[in-house]
Amino acid sequence: MTKLISIRDCDKHVNEEVKMHVWLTDKRSSGKIVFLQLRDGTAFFQGVIRKDNVSAEVFETAKSLHQEASFYITGTVCEDSRSHFGYEIQISDLEVVTNNEGYPIGNKEHGIDFLLDHRHLWLRSRRPFAIMRIRNIIYKATIDFFEKEGFVKFDAPIFMHSAPEGTTELFHTEYFGGDAYLSQSGQLYGEVGAAAFDKIFTFGPTFRAEASKTRRHLTEFWMMEPEMAWMHQDESLDIQERFLSYVVKAVLEHGQYELELLGRDSQKLEPATQGHYTRLAYDDAVKMLQEAGRDFKWGDDFGAPDEAFISEKFDRPFFIVNYPTVIKPFYMKKNPDNPKEYLCADVLAPEGYGEIMGGSERESDYQTLRQQIAEAGLNENDYSWYLDLRKYGSVPHSGFGMGFERVIAWICKLDHVREAIPFPRMINRVQP
């Protein structure tokens, strides 16, 4: 029996006869030879059919194949130094499963709206394939990292009655005659988890009804949120640095083929694996902007162009620490040395990408937190269970949130986060 293998495993079967199941991405023929560009979900490579090597029927079938035809092939794997994949297959037999005309995505330039309308098919193309594979590598590396560090995966709900990150960006839904909101962040539940399991992380979809039409905003995105009991902000920053270094290392180790498909210069990612991420004070970031003549005053939040300007100065991710309290959410702990700022940090990615993660030490004192809830104009009753965490066994604790698509966009060097998720949701798009 001929062995069924994947394209990815070609290197282990050079000069062997093998079987594969494949789809056709492109075809070229010249009299006595047909070149089939093939994919199987693991990689892309070329199949070659020579008239002299196959039956007349197989040769005619090969010539009749349409884009995205699905079929089995039998043949011999050969080294092919001309392709960057390094291998091709000399096909001896072929068995068609489906072969229909009219696949809408051709091997020509399409506009982004056309491609997004056909996202259900576009995902098969090289570029989205490479991005989703890297997404998967980052996902796996994230789980590995937190497993190694002794964290428990803890699932937060999606239907919520309270707002962790400000009430203006909530998606409302009717809930059996009452109200519920889609989760903006799993953090408050993550804090529950940390008090029960010491160190946890949540990982799931989150929703923001932000009317932001930027290259960094989705209305539905995935967030990974670790929360650590008995931990101050500095130690949380250490974890964040180790975590990002680990993730980028994993991509460089397991995603070389994908980075090449994307034309991503992997040298640019190398420094991120080395740690030593700068901890830049908010005050100093403000000075950088002012010295460059930008219109920015202390207490303003950084806009995307400000972040891009600062992040062009770094070759690896870096922290901006201790933002003014007026621009951050109610649950953060004030800096005892300067109550105008929180013990918090955002992580900005280099190459102009800006914020990819954000976190803080949490206020752990019951009365202080009550006061901060009131100051934020929130209703204490909505947070009674959250306040309970400060009544019973309260300890210093810290955490952060990683915007999954933002990290993917930076690592893959995408122009827009919409390419970092299989089915992007934005203010003007909820389908396919």
Ligand code: 4AD
């Ligand atoms: O900065 P954010 O709003 O922080 C939180 O939600 C905290 N509860 C996190 C925590 O401390 N546990 O969001 C965290 C990250 C941002 O740094 C950004 O990368 C990403 O989530 N993010 C978005 N990504 C895509 N589209 C949006 N609309 C996003 N909003 C935030």
Ligand code: MG
């Ligand atoms: Mg933030």
